[in-house]
Amino acid sequence: MALREKSTAMMGMHTEQLAGRTQQRFFSPEDGESFLYPGAYDVDFNKRAEFDAGPLNATEINLKLRDLMKQGYGTIVIKNPGAKHGVAVGILNRLNLKIEGSLGYFGCGLIDGPNISIKGRVGWSCAENMLSGTIVIEKNAGSTFGAAIRGGDLVCKGDVGARVGIDQKGGTIIVGGRAGAFCGFMMQRGRMVILGDAGKNLGDSMYDGTIYVGGKIAGLGVDAVEGEMTDLEAQWLERKLKLYGLAAPNGAMKLTKIVAGKQLWNYDNLEPAEKKIVL
Amino acid sequence: MCGIAGLIHRKKTGDIGTEMTKMLVSLKHRGPDSTGFALYGKPKGNELVLRFKVAEQEDMAKGFDIHQQVKDRRSEVDRRLKELGAKILKEEEATEYAFRYRIEYDGDRRKLADYIEDIDGAEILSIGLGLELIKDLGDATRVSEQYHLKGFNGSHAIGHTRMATESDVDIRSAHPYWAYPFADVSVVHNGQLTNYWKGRRALEHRGHRFVSNCDSELIAVYLADKMQQGATLKDSMEDSIEELDGVFTYLVATSDSLGMAKDTMAAKPMVLYESNEFIALASEEVAIRSVFPREIDTFDPYEGEVRVWKSE
Numbered sequence: 001m002a003l004r005e006k007s008t009a010m011m012g013m014h015t016e017q018l019a020g021r022t023q024q025r026f027f028s029p030e031d032g033e034s035f036l037y038p039g040a041y042d043v044d045f046n047k048r049a050e051f052d053a054g055p056l057n058a059t060e061i062n063l064k065l066r067d068l069m070k071q072g073y074g075t076i077v078i079k080n081p082g083a084k085h086g087v088a089v090g091i092l093n094r095l096n097l098k099i100e101g102s103l104g105y106f107g108c109g110l111i112d113g114p115n116i117s118i119k120g121r122v123g124w125s126c127a128e129n130m131l132s133g134t135i136v137i138e139k140n141a142g143s144t145f146g147a148a149i150r151g152g153d154l155v156c157k158g159d160v161g162a163r164v165g166i167d168q169k170g171g172t173i174i175v176g177g178r179a180g181a182f183c184g185f186m187m188q189r190g191r192m193v194i195l196g197d198a199g200k201n202l203g204d205s206m207y208d209g210t211i212y213v214g215g216k217i218a219g220l221g222v223d224a225v226e227g228e229m230t231d232l233e234a235q236w237l238e239r240k241l242k243l244y245g246l247a248a249p250n251g252a253m254k255l256t257k258i259v260a261g262k263q264l265w266n267y268d269n270l271e272p273a274e275k276k277i278v279l
Numbered sequence: 280m281c282g283i284a285g286l287i288h289r290k291k292t293g294d295i296g297t298e299m300t301k302m303l304v305s306l307k308h309r310g311p312d313s314t315g316f317a318l319y320g321k322p323k324g325n326e327l328v329l330r331f332k333v334a335e336q337e338d339m340a341k342g343f344d345i346h347q348q349v350k351d352r353r354s355e356v357d358r359r360l361k362e363l364g365a366k367i368l369k370e371e372e373a374t375e376y377a378f379r380y381r382i383e384y385d386g387d388r389r390k391l392a393d394y395i396e397d398i399d400g401a402e403i404l405s406i407g408l409g410l411e412l413i414k415d416l417g418d419a420t421r422v423s424e425q426y427h428l429k430g431f432n433g434s435h436a437i438g439h440t441r442m443a444t445e446s447d448v449d450i451r452s453a454h455p456y457w458a459y460p461f462a463d464v465s466v467v468h469n470g471q472l473t474n475y476w477k478g479r480r481a482l483e484h485r486g487h488r489f490v491s492n493c494d495s496e497l498i499a500v501y502l503a504d505k506m507q508q509g510a511t512l513k514d515s516m517e518d519s520i521e522e523l524d525g526v527f528t529y530l531v532a533t534s535d536s537l538g539m540a541k542d543t544m545a546a547k548p549m550v551l552y553e554s555n556e557f558i559a560l561a562s563e564e565v566a567i568r569s570v571f572p573r574e575i576d577t578f579d580p581y582e583g584e585v586r587v588w589k590s591e
Contacts, residue, residue, distance in 0.1 A: 084565060085565070124548055125549070158578075161545065161579060180582055181543075182545075
């Protein structure tokens with residue numbers, strides 16, 4: 001086994017086979033449930049610590065978090081984050097993290113596992129490439145919210161800027177208020193729920209996944225079409241929203257469902273060589 | 280990348296020099312090449328504040344007689360001001376090459392600007408009853424200290440930290456831009472305009488002058504042209520959303536107003552804090568936090584949005 005492949009397998013991560021269309025092979029749910037990253041800290045959720053991030057820069061805040069996890073603290077409170085950039089990134093650990101304030105750009109990016117609550121607002125590119133866990137933001141969020149997330153629940157109870165969930169590859173993004181233009185651009189998998197209005201070009205060039213909108217849609221993007229809501233997904237939506245104290249404005253069945261029309265060129269079955277002949 | 284910031288006290292004045300310095304220091308990482316301030320102080324009757332320079336900062340290290348040339352150019356500015364009937368009330372030397380005059384002048388401001396800028400190396404940074412436009416190379420701390428901006432009392436301000444991408448690192452390419460020939464109108468911009476040359480040619484044909492090759496200058500001149508034709512500030516800005524092509528977020532200030540506009544792609548950031556007393560906007564929230572250390576509610580304006588606030 002090649003070194004790269006071997007180390008990937010040892011870490012319990014899935015591998016991708018790039019023959020023909022991309023096929024993903026995942027490990028079993030049991031493996032996923034007990035999975036811990038090599039070097040992950042054994043933390044106790046009942047052990048609580050808090051610190052003042054006011055005088056610290058982003059690197060110092062992140063090192064402090066790591067140090068506390070190393071000491072076994074499973075519940076950590078950050079006070080006065082001051083909208084600094086790059087805070088709480090790369091946490092590959094189970095952790096209850098409470099942020100009492102606002103974050104700047106790229107907050108909580110590349111996380112896998114923690115449950116994070118944020119009392120304030122987050123800037124651009126929050127939770128980029130999130131793999132699992134939950135993030136709940138009480139106020140508003142900037143643009144590029146949840147770009148390329150692969151799993152977990154990302155919730156903003158307020159309004160969000162443009163390009164929510166571009167390149168989303170899994171997980172659930174929930175926006176309690178309004179969202180800007182180009183949300184779900186090139187979305188590939190997962191669910192996005194916008195309870196307020198959505199901006200123009202919603203779901204442009206989406207490959208797959210589902211977008212639900214409670215308010216008005218300024219305009220659909222290329223190949224985004226309206227889908228039919230089923231009882232099963234309405235029930236799922238109600239349960240999911242209830243978890244975070246939210247509800248669809250007129251009931252889940254009244255949400256507008258947007259899916260990929262799958263009429264773009266990349267959905268045909270032609271191989272590149274055949275395409276040349278046809279075109 | 281560039282960072283932009285703006286603030287307005289709606290019901291009173293404040294130390295906008297210190298506030299804008301703090302905001303721009305927080306945005307230093309978005310562009311360290313140059314920093315600029317457009318500060319709006321309390322007008323003194325009909326006295327005009329004239330900010331001008333007669334050389335670039337980098338010129339001062341060149342040539343054998345640049346120091347004498349600078350003196351000669353300044354003397355020529357003084358002579359031409361007198362020739363046009365302007366009365367110089369007070370002269371201040373901010374740096375060896377940049378000056379602040381208080382003048383009395385009732386004539387055509389465009390004619391005054393054109394005549395002064397006809398002098399080799401001379402550029403008018405601003406003319407206004409309240410506007411004082413200061414820009415130079417270096418970060419906000421350096422420029423603020425160099426021009427003694429802390430303690431500047433006024434109602435509103437905009438500022439800019441520049442990452443040079445489209446044009447040179449020099450003062451003429453630094454923001455803010457004065458909306459020649461309109462007194463008290465200034466603009467800062469973050470983004471790129473893709474129809475710059477087309478727009479510039481059209482405005483030059485209409486008699487407007489450009490002092491740099493920086494695409495951001497187009498916004499200032501564009502708005503000046505619109506307002507010259509009778510449009511309001513807000514209408515001019517709304518037209519700009521359709522007519523300027525590219526990605527942009529810009530701030531514009533007039534004698535009593537502060538405005539923001541964001542392109543239809545919402546590609547450039549802007550965070551906004553709004554209360555009855557104070558409005559603050561910046562490319563990043565961290566700049567607003569530098570003047571509001573406590574927790575506040577902020578939000579992103581949306582694509583194609585134009586907002587204008589007035590000081591009372």
